[in-house]
Amino acid sequence: MKKVLIEEMTREEFREIMRSVKVAIIPTGSTEQHGPHLPLKTDTANAMYIIRKAAEALYPAVIVTPPVSVGFSPHHMNYPGSLTLRYETFISIIFDLCESLKRHGIRKVAIVNGHGGNEHPGYLAAREARDKLGLKVIFISYWNLIPKELWTSIIETKNVPGHAGEFETSMALAIYPKLVSSMLPKSAESIRHIQGLIFNTDEILKDGYSDNPSLASAEKGEKILEAAINGLVSLLQDFIREDG
Numbered sequence: 362m363k364k365v366l367i368e369e370m371t372r373e374e375f376r377e378i379m380r381s382v383k384v385a386i387i388p389t390g391s392t393e394q395h396g397p398h399l400p401l402k403t404d405t406a407n408a409m410y411i412i413r414k415a416a417e418a419l420y421p422a423v424i425v426t427p428p429v430s431v432g433f434s435p436h437h438m439n440y441p442g443s444l445t446l447r448y449e450t451f452i453s454i455i456f457d458l459c460e461s462l463k464r465h466g467i468r469k470v471a472i473v474n475g476h477g478g479n480e481h482p483g484y485l486a487a488r489e490a491r492d493k494l495g496l497k498v499i500f501i502s503y504w505n506l507i508p509k510e511l512w513t514s515i516i517e518t519k520n521v522p523g524h525a526g527e528f529e530t531s532m533a534l535a536i537y538p539k540l541v542s543s544m545l546p547k548s549a550e551s552i553r554h555i556q557g558l559i560f561n562t563d564e565i566l567k568d569g570y571s572d573n574p575s576l577a578s579a580e581k582g583e584k585i586l587e588a589a590i591n592g593l594v595s596l597l598q599d600f601i602r603e604d605g
Contacts, residue, residue, distance in 0.1 A: 408475025506592025535582030
């Protein structure tokens, strides 16, 4: 068994694998509404699946911290069950994890993200860890690792990542189908808004999801996941080779 998740290791297993580790991954996601059909853990679960598979492919060079499973999600708070961290809290959590990893000898950290709302604070956290801790840091959202020509050939709505739409629902059907509602909603009713306006999700998406989840399938999800895993493996290989 290839143990890559720190939380599943004993301290002695961690000590042993650290002889080979080159990169530590910090997964970031969210706990927030994903329409009437997907679980609140969708962003975290999708990212963790991709991250774990990539880390296993590169074993024992990569380890994975527990995910930051509550993200920056104030725009979803008008829906039941959504949780959010403050901007500065999210940044502080990432920085503290980076500092902990550095104390154990880690010098390269990849923050791999699964929630759009985390992108701005995640980049700032990565910058702070680089500048204050002297770490080499990557911040990347997993959908940016999927070649555009591939997802445009798979996702009929051409909306990636969207929110609980065809893209995310397809991955959910591939990874945890029993948690997906059997009744997938059809085309989302969107409300026109001014470009650049700061908004809450309920102000632009009537039922909290985008595009057309009913077009999703496990087959589409499997193809997307394979591409994301391959993209992350390639990125991490380059990162490992960077300055040794």
